[in-house]
Amino acid sequence: MLIASEVRAAGTWDAALGADSVVLDFDSRHRRRHAMAGRAGTAFLLDLPQATVLREGDGLLLDDGRIVRVQAAPERLAEITAADADALLRIAWHLGNRHLPTQLLGKRLRIRHDHVIIGMVEGLGGKVAEIQAPFDPEGGAFEHGAAHAHAVIHGEHDGLHTHRS
Incomplete structure (x- = not known):
């Protein structure tokens, strides 16, 4: 092979x-x-x-x-906008506080579709559009360390197992 x-x-x-x-x-x-x-x-x-x-x-x-x-691959996503930068920043903080993978696109945020989170975002004044698009969330400052911690949490430390898709 x-x-x-x-x-x-x-x-x-x-x-x-x-x-x-x-x-x-x-x-x-x-x-x-x-x-x-x-x-x-x-x-x-x-x-x-x-x-x-x-x-x-x-x-x-x-x-x-x-x-x-x-x-x-295109995935079912929620694209989030807000009335102004401060409102979008507040929404981004709440998404980060929940450790949700989030794609940052200037004046827009993208997350995986989740009706509970969409309700929270709308409650914070955000506007949500359901879309199909590739998802490429922010990796974070400690991407290697975070990936390692994620693998350990899921019992993948030996590197021989991967996420099921």
Whole structure:
């Protein structure tokens, strides 16, 4: 089986040369070791030294030199806006206080669809639009440490287990 043991960051490789692509939702883009199959049928084992958040446009370097492009799958999201920057900042604080993965887009925030959280956001004066889009939340200042802590919480410390998708 082919093995991908290196990630080439989006923009650092020629995407036109990609041999195949994998379409993954956000949970499936946080991996260390996982069997994958590309849209064109390329089967390979992702085998990274540590759990890594794969981003849209990243390339997975196969041991035969080909690259498989990572594509972020559209997901059901809530896009949040507010009357002004202060109101949006207050909403962002409440989302962060609940440790919710949040994508920061200037004057908009995106979270996974959750009717309870949407109710809270609307109660804080936010406007919510339900959308389908790739989800790429903020990684945080301690992304490696946070990923490690997340893996430990889910019993994945040995790196051989991954999230179910």
